[in-house]
Amino acid sequence: MHSCVCEPHLWISIDDSRTDGRTILPINPNRLAHLHVITDDIDREMDGYYVLFSEDEATRIINWVERRLSEPFFKEVQLIVVNCFAGVSRSPAIAAALCMWLNGNDRMVRDNSKYMLNIHIYTTMLKVLRSLGKIPYLFKEQESMLERGQ
Numbered sequence: 001m002h003s004c005v006c007e008p009h010l011w012i013s014i015d016d017s018r019t020d021g022r023t024i025l026p027i028n029p030n031r032l033a034h035l036h037v038i039t040d041d042i043d044r045e046m047d048g049y050y051v052l053f054s055e056d057e058a059t060r061i062i063n064w065v066e067r068r069l070s071e072p073f074f075k076e077v078q079l080i081v082v083n084c085f086a087g088v089s090r091s092p093a094i095a096a097a098l099c100m101w102l103n104g105n106d107r108m109v110r111d112n113s114k115y116m117l118n119i120h121i122y123t124t125m126l127k128v129l130r131s132l133g134k135i136p137y138l139f140k141e142q143e144s145m146l147e148r149g150q
Contacts, residue, residue, distance in 0.1 A: 007078035014084035017051040043120035053121045058128040089118040097125030
């Protein structure tokens with residue numbers, strides 16, 4: 001499906017800690033850059049080899065997107081593709097936070113019944129975006145999520 005993306009785009013792929021190797025991306029001349037993220041679909045520390053999404057990882061994603069979008073080579077980027085194994089919780093959580101930052105609204109992702117956002121990833125991204133001064137406001141629902149520590 002993603003190999004038919006026709007607009008110049010950035011791609012963020014998310015694998016879990018048990019994935020043997022990295023996501024294999026289809027060849028696409030319109031993909032201008034790729035960021036690989038490893039995090040499991042969990043919302044708290046767990047025993048074993050699970051990787052909980054961290055503020056450091058959120059900062060890495062935000063800095064990567066910001067650097068790419070500020071470089072002249074990437075001025076034609078029309079789209080940021082974010083994918084994970086199922087495309088239901090981790091990638092929509094990151095995509096929603098990026099929409100809030102870059103578009104001022106994330107409802108197109110948060111209100112879509114196809115997705116069940118990983119709330120830990122989503123609120124971690126929002127928290128870091130807010131601490132970096134990237135988002136000037138949050139909706140009441142987002143504020144309450146952050147207050148509850150979700």
